Amino acid sequence: xxxxxxxxxxxxxxxxxxxxxxxxxxxxxxxxxxxxxxxxxxxxxxxxxxxxxxxxxxxxxxxxxxxxxxxxxxxxxxxxxxxxxxxxxxxxxxxxxxxxxxxxxxxxxxxxxxxxxxxxxxxxxxxxxxxxxxxxxxxxxxxxxxxxxxxxxxxxxxxxxxxxxxxxxxxxxxxxxxxxxxxxxxxxxxxxxxxxxxxxxxxxxxxxxxxxxxxxxxxxxxxxxxxxxxxxxxxxxxxxxxxxxxxxxxxxxxxxxxxxxxxxxxxxxxxxxxxxxxxxxxxxxxxxxxxxxxxxx
Amino acid sequence: xxxxxxxxxxxxxxxxxxxxxxxxxxxxxxxxxxxxxxxxxxxxxxxxxxxxxxxxxxxxxxxxxxxxxxxxxxxxxxxxxxxxxxxxxxxxxxxxxxxxxxxxxxxxxxxxxxxxxxxxxxxxxxxxxxxxxxxxxxxxxxxxxxxxxxxxxxxxxxxxxxxxxxxxxxxxxxxxxxxxxxxxxxxxxxxxxxxxxxxxxxxxxxxxxxxxxxxxxxxxxxxxxxxxxxxxxxxxxxxxxxxxxxxxxxxxxxxxxxxxxxxxxxxxxxxxx
Amino acid sequence: xxxxxxxxxxxxxxxxxxxxxxxxxxxxxxxxxxxxxxxxxxxxxxxxxxxxxxxxxxxxxxxxxxxxxxxxxxxxxxxxxxxxxxxxxxxxxxxxxxxxxxxxxxxxxxxxxxxxxxxxxxxxxxxxxxxxxxxxxxxxxxxxxxxxxxxxxxxxxxxxxxxxxxxxxxxxxxxxxxxxxxxxxxxxxxxxxxxxxxxxxxxxxxxxxxxxxxxxxxxxxxxxxxxxxxxxxxxxxxxxxxxxxxxxxxxxxxxxxxxxxxxxxxxxxxxxxxxxxxxxxxxxxxxxxxxxxxxxxxxxxxxxxxxxxxxxxxxxxxxxxxxxxxxxxxxxxxxxxxxxxxxxxxxxxxxxxxxxxxxxxxxxxxxxxxxxxxxxxxxxxxxxxxxxxxxx
Numbered sequence: 001x002x003x004x005x006x007x008x009x010x011x012x013x014x015x016x017x018x019x020x021x022x023x024x025x026x027x028x029x030x031x032x033x034x035x036x037x038x039x040x041x042x043x044x045x046x047x048x049x050x051x052x053x054x055x056x057x058x059x060x061x062x063x064x065x066x067x068x069x070x071x072x073x074x075x076x077x078x079x080x081x082x083x084x085x086x087x088x089x090x091x092x093x094x095x096x097x098x099x100x101x102x103x104x105x106x107x108x109x110x111x112x113x114x115x116x117x118x119x120x121x122x123x124x125x126x127x128x129x130x131x132x133x134x135x136x137x138x139x140x141x142x143x144x145x146x147x148x149x150x151x152x153x154x155x156x157x158x159x160x161x162x163x164x165x166x167x168x169x170x171x172x173x174x175x176x177x178x179x180x181x182x183x184x185x186x187x188x189x190x191x192x193x194x195x196x197x198x199x200x201x202x203x204x205x206x207x208x209x210x211x212x213x214x215x216x217x218x219x220x221x222x223x224x225x226x227x228x229x230x231x232x233x234x235x236x237x238x239x240x241x242x243x244x245x246x247x248x249x250x251x252x253x254x255x256x257x258x259x260x261x262x263x264x265x266x267x268x269x270x271x272x273x274x275x276x277x278x279x280x281x282x283x284x285x286x287x288x289x290x291x292x293x294x295x296x297x
Numbered sequence: 298x299x300x301x302x303x304x305x306x307x308x309x310x311x312x313x314x315x316x317x318x319x320x321x322x323x324x325x326x327x328x329x330x331x332x333x334x335x336x337x338x339x340x341x342x343x344x345x346x347x348x349x350x351x352x353x354x355x356x357x358x359x360x361x362x363x364x365x366x367x368x369x370x371x372x373x374x375x376x377x378x379x380x381x382x383x384x385x386x387x388x389x390x391x392x393x394x395x396x397x398x399x400x401x402x403x404x405x406x407x408x409x410x411x412x413x414x415x416x417x418x419x420x421x422x423x424x425x426x427x428x429x430x431x432x433x434x435x436x437x438x439x440x441x442x443x444x445x446x447x448x449x450x451x452x453x454x455x456x457x458x459x460x461x462x463x464x465x466x467x468x469x470x471x472x473x474x475x476x477x478x479x480x481x482x483x484x485x486x487x488x489x490x491x492x493x494x495x496x497x498x499x500x501x502x503x504x505x506x507x508x509x510x511x512x513x514x515x516x517x518x519x520x521x522x523x524x525x526x527x528x529x530x531x532x533x534x535x536x537x538x539x540x541x542x543x544x545x546x547x548x549x550x551x552x553x554x555x556x557x558x559x560x561x562x563x564x565x566x567x568x569x570x
Numbered sequence: 571x572x573x574x575x576x577x578x579x580x581x582x583x584x585x586x587x588x589x590x591x592x593x594x595x596x597x598x599x600x601x602x603x604x605x606x607x608x609x610x611x612x613x614x615x616x617x618x619x620x621x622x623x624x625x626x627x628x629x630x631x632x633x634x635x636x637x638x639x640x641x642x643x644x645x646x647x648x649x650x651x652x653x654x655x656x657x658x659x660x661x662x663x664x665x666x667x668x669x670x671x672x673x674x675x676x677x678x679x680x681x682x683x684x685x686x687x688x689x690x691x692x693x694x695x696x697x698x699x700x701x702x703x704x705x706x707x708x709x710x711x712x713x714x715x716x717x718x719x720x721x722x723x724x725x726x727x728x729x730x731x732x733x734x735x736x737x738x739x740x741x742x743x744x745x746x747x748x749x750x751x752x753x754x755x756x757x758x759x760x761x762x763x764x765x766x767x768x769x770x771x772x773x774x775x776x777x778x779x780x781x782x783x784x785x786x787x788x789x790x791x792x793x794x795x796x797x798x799x800x801x802x803x804x805x806x807x808x809x810x811x812x813x814x815x816x817x818x819x820x821x822x823x824x825x826x827x828x829x830x831x832x833x834x835x836x837x838x839x840x841x842x843x844x845x846x847x848x849x850x851x852x853x854x855x856x857x858x859x860x861x862x863x864x865x866x867x868x869x870x871x872x873x874x875x876x877x878x879x880x881x882x883x884x885x886x887x888x889x890x891x892x893x894x895x896x897x898x899x900x901x902x903x904x905x906x907x908x909x910x911x912x913x914x915x916x917x918x919x920x921x922x923x924x925x926x927x928x929x930x931x932x933x934x935x936x937x938x939x940x941x942x943x944x945x946x947x948x949x950x951x952x953x954x955x956x957x958x959x960x961x962x
Contacts, residue, residue, distance in 0.1 A: 014383040241923055261419050431615065529602065
C-alpha cells in the first residue's frame with residue numbers, strides 16, 4: 001500500500017473530529033462575531049444583521065466587560081504567583097532529603113487536583129459561609145470578627161483565588177518536583193565544597209536550573225487561569241455586585257443565557273487575543289532574560 | 298540550622314499543608330452523614346452526632362443521582378475509548394509514518410493549542426443543533442472524540458518505538474494495520490493507560506460544555522446535576538455534601554489506584570517537545 | 571419546574587389511567603435555570619410538547635414563534651372556562667390579543683411576618699402602607715440582641731423590588747416598550763424605599779445563596795418579615811416546629827398609601843408549535859385545569875389555583891395564610907409583555923444591588939438602568955421600525 005495513503009488513513013479519524021468540531025467552529029465564531037446573531041435571528045434568519053466590528057466596539061464601551069476583564073486580570077495576577085509559589089514551596093519540601101513519608105504527602109497534596117471543581121466549590125461555599133462556616137468559626141475562636149467571604153465584593157475574589165490555589169497547586173508541584181529531581185546533585189556538592197549556604201544554593205543553582213520548567217508552568221497556568229468560569233458559577237454566580245464575573249462567565253451569559261451569539265463570539269475572540277498576547281509577552285520576557293543571563297555568563 | 302530542628306520544621310510544614318489539602322474533603326465526608334439541618338448550627342459540628350445514610354438515600358430515591366452516575370460513567374467511558382482510538386492512530390502516524398507535510402501539520406496542531414476551547418463553543422452548539430445532537434449523550438461525546446493533547450502525548454511516546462522493528466515486520470510482508478495492532482499497540486500500553494485515565498478524569502470533571510449542550514436532566518452528568526442541585530437546594534448542606542461525595546469519590550479512587558500512570562502522563566505532557 | 575415538577579408526577583397516574591393511549595414523560599428543571607434551559611431547548615430544537623412557563627416568559631417564547639395559539643382549543647373546551655379565572659392572571663397569557671397559555675397556578679409576593687415579634691414591639695397588626703411598614707421595620711431592628719434584622723430581601727432576587735415598582739402609577743417602559751422608564755418619579759420612589767431598607771441595616775446585604783436556611787432563621791427571629799411567595803406557606807408549615815405555628819402569618823403587601831398592588835406571578839401551561847402531539851397535550855392541560863385536580867395540587871405543594879371555583883374547596887377557603895394571597899391576587903399587575911423583559915429585570919436587580927451596597931445613588935442607578943435597558947431594546951426598536959415583528 002502507498003505509505004502516504006496509510007498515514008492519512010491513520011490520521012483521518014482524529015483530523016475529521018478536530019476539523020469539524022473544533023477548527024470549523026473557531027472560524028465560524030469569527031464570522032459570527034461580525035453579526036448580531038440573537039434569539040430573533042435564531043427564530044428567523046431574516047432578522048440577522050451584519051454589523052462589522054460593532055460588537056467589538058460596543059464591548060469596549062460596556063462597563064461590565066471592563067469589570068469582567070479587571071476581575072479576570074485580578075484573578076490571574078494574584079492567583080498565578082500564589083499558585084506557583086505554593087507549588088514551588090511544597091515541591092521543595094517534598095524534595096528535601098529530610099522529608100518523611102514522601103509518597104503519602106505527595107498523594108495527599110495532589111488529591112485536590114483530581115477532584116471535580118463543581119463538587120469541591122460547593123464544599124468551599126459552606127466552609128466559607130458567613131454564619132455557619134468553619135472558617136469564620138475558626139476566626140471567632142481566635143478573637144477575630146467574622147468576614148462575609150462570598151457576600152462582600154472585596155472578599156469574594158480573594159476567596160475564589162484561595163480556592164483555585166488549593167485546587168490546583170498540586171499539579172504544578174509534581175512538574176516542579178520532577179524539575180528539581182533532574183538537577184544534577186554534583187552541582188550542589190560543588191557548591192557545598194565552596195561553602196555556599198542553603199539560600200545561596202537555592203538562588204544560584206535551583207532557580208536557574210528550574211527556569212525552563214517554571215516558564216512552561218507559568219505559561220500553562222496563566223492560560224488556564226484566564227479561563228475562569230466554573231468556580232464563580234458555583235460559588236457566587238458572578239456576584240456579589242459582579243465582583244467575580246469573569247470574561248468567560250460574561251461570554252457564557254451573553255451567549256447561552258441571553259443568546260446574543262454575535263456579542264458572545266466577540267467576547268470569546270477578545271479573550272483569545274488577550275491570552276495569546278500575554279503568552280507572547282511572557283515568552284518574550286523569558287527570552288530577553290535568557291539573553292541577559294547569557295551575556296553575563 | 299540544626300538538622301533535627303530542620304527535620305521537624307520540614308515535616309511539620311508538610312503535615313500542615315496536607316491538613317489544608319485534605320480537611321475540606323474529610324469535612325465533606327463527615328457532613329454527608331449528618332441529619333438535615335445539623336451542619337447549620339453553632340458551633341459548627343465536626344462529626345455527625347447520629348450518622349445517617351439518609352442523605353444518600355434521598356439523593357438516589359428522589360433526586361435521581363443513580364441516573365446521573367450512570368450518565369457520567371457512560372459519557373466518560375465513551376469519550377475515553379473513542380478518543381483513545383483516534384489519538385493513538387494519529388499520534389503513531391505523526392511519530393512513525395512518513396508523509397508529505399508531516400512536521401508542518403504537527404506544528405499547526407500544536408499551534409492550535411493556544412486557542413481556548415470556549416471560542417468554538419458557540420458555533421459548535423449551532424452545528425450540533427443542525428445535526429440534531431443537542432441534549433443527547435452524543436452531543437457531549439462527539440466533540441471529545443480526539444484531542445490535540447492526546448495526539449501529542451502518544452507521538453512523544455511512540456517516537457521511542459524502534460524503527461527496525463517496524464521495518465522487519467514490513468519486510469516480512471505484514472500490512473500497516475497489522476503492524477499497528479500487533480507490534481505497536483502492545484508497546485504503547487503504558488501510554489494507553491496513562492492517556493485513558495487522563496481522558497476519563499477530564500471527561501468526568503468537565504463542566505462548561507455539558508452544561509451548555511445538555512438541556513434536560515435525563516442526560517445530566519454528575520457535575521451538571523450537582524451544580525443544578527446546589528442552586529435549587531442551597532439550604533440543604535448535608536444533602537449537597539452527599540452529592541459531592543458521590544461526584545468526587547469515583548475519580549479519587551481511580552486516581553489512587555492508578556496514580557503512577559497519571560503522574561507519569563502529567564510529566565510527559567508537560568515536557569517541551 | 572422545581573417542586574411543581576416533583577408534584578405533578580404524583581398527579582399523572584390518574585391521568586394516564588383515564589387516557590391509556592397517552593404516556594407522559596416529565597422533565598423537572600430547577601427554577602433558577604428554567605428560563606435559560608427553555609431558551610436553550612428552543613435554540614437547540616429540543617422543545618417538549620407541553621411546558622410550564624413562568625407567565626412573564628410567554629411573550630419571549632411567542633416572539634420566537636415557538637408557541638401554539640390556544641384560542642381554538644379553549645373555544646371547544648368544556649373544562650377551561652376563561653370567565654372563571656382571575657382576570658389579571660388570564661391577561662398575562664394573551665399577547666397582542668392571541669391566547670398562548672392557560673394559567674396553571676398563581677403567585678404573588680407578599681409579607682410573611684412574625685406575629686409575636688410585631689406584638690412584642692407594640693404593633694397589633696401588620697403594616698398597611700409604606701409609612702407603617704417603615705416604622706415597624708425601624709422598631710424591629712432596634713430589638714436587643716446581636717445578629718438580627720427586620721426583613722430578609724435577598725439582593726439577587728428581583729421580585730421584591732419589582733413588586734414595589736409595580737405599585738407605582740408609572741409604567742416601567744415607555745413608547746410602546748421601546749425605551750426604559752426607570753427615571754420616572756414612580757420607579758425612583760420604589761427604588762429609594764428599597765435601598766433605604768439596606769442603608770438602615772434593616773435587611774442584610776445577602777444573596778439567597780448565602781442564606782443557608784431562611785425558614786429556620788425566620789423561626790429564630792433573625793428576620794421578622796420575609797417578602798416571598800405562596801410556596802413558602804407549606805415550607806413554613808413543614809420546617810417550623812408545631813409550637814411556633816401560631817407565631818407567623820401572611821399579609822398583603824403594603825403600598826405607598828394603603829394596600830398595594832403585587833406582581834402577577836405564577837405559571838401557565840403552553841403547547842409548543844413543534845409538538846406532534848398537540849391534541850394529547852391539550853387533554854393534559856384540561857386535566858390539570860379541573861378544579862378538583864387543582865385542589866389536589868394545592869394540597870401537595872401549596873401552589874394556588876388560578877380559578878375561582880378551585881378556591882371553593884374547603885382546604886383553601888379556610889386557610890388563613892392563603893387568604894392574604896386571595897386578597898392580593900385581585901390587585902396584581904402584569905409586567906411588560908416583551909421578550910427582553912427577563913433580561914431587563916435581571917439588569918434592574920444588578921443595578922439595584924449596587925445601589926443597596928451604596929455604590930450608586932438612586933438617581934445614578936435609575937439613569938444607568940435606563941441606559942442599559944435602551945441598549946437591550948435596540949433590536950426591538952429596529953424590528954418594529956422594519957415591521958419584522960414576527961413572520962418572514
